[in-house]
Amino acid sequence: MKEIAWTMDLSVGIELIDEQHKMLIKHLSDLNESLQSGKGPTKIASTLNFLIEYTNFHFSAEEKHMAANDYPELENHKKMHEGFKTTLSNLEEELEEEGATKMLADSIDTLLVKWLFEHIREIDVAFGKYLKEKGIEIPNED
Numbered sequence: 341m342k343e344i345a346w347t348m349d350l351s352v353g354i355e356l357i358d359e360q361h362k363m364l365i366k367h368l369s370d371l372n373e374s375l376q377s378g379k380g381p382t383k384i385a386s387t388l389n390f391l392i393e394y395t396n397f398h399f400s401a402e403e404k405h406m407a408a409n410d411y412p413e414l415e416n417h418k419k420m421h422e423g424f425k426t427t428l429s430n431l432e433e434e435l436e437e438e439g440a441t442k443m444l445a446d447s448i449d450t451l452l453v454k455w456l457f458e459h460i461r462e463i464d465v466a467f468g469k470y471l472k473e474k475g476i477e478i479p480n481e482d
């Protein structure tokens with residue numbers, strides 16, 4: 341798998357959200373790294389936990405700004421976020437029950453990385469465009 345990293349093509353044009361995406365991708369990369377390098381179950385569970393916590397924080401922040409700016413796609417967008425959260429909690433369950441299997445390590449790429457990168461490029465970018473068209477700026481401090 342190629343390196344899991346934020347690159348400029350993932351920018352949504354909103355600094356606050358870009359910074360959060362960088363952090364989210366970092367947590368994803370940490371999880372991948374701990375699975376690939378065969379770290380112990382406690383370490384893997386804790387990196388997954390950091391990822392889940394940060395995902396919740398970040399999705400809430402995005403949804404808050406969408407609601408505050410009357411974004412018409414809010415409900416659809418929320419459903420996608422819920423889907424990703426469900427994937428994460430399924431993985432967490434799988435890790436508890438089966439341990440760090442190869443299947444789990446492989447699913448990071450297909451279920452998390454691909455989903456997130458596509459979501460950012462297509463779905464979050466649309467929110468960035470919406471704000472730009474409306475001339476709305478979101479302050480960096482949240």
Ligand SMILES: [Fe+2]
Binds near residue numbers: 402
């Ligand atoms: Fe999003």
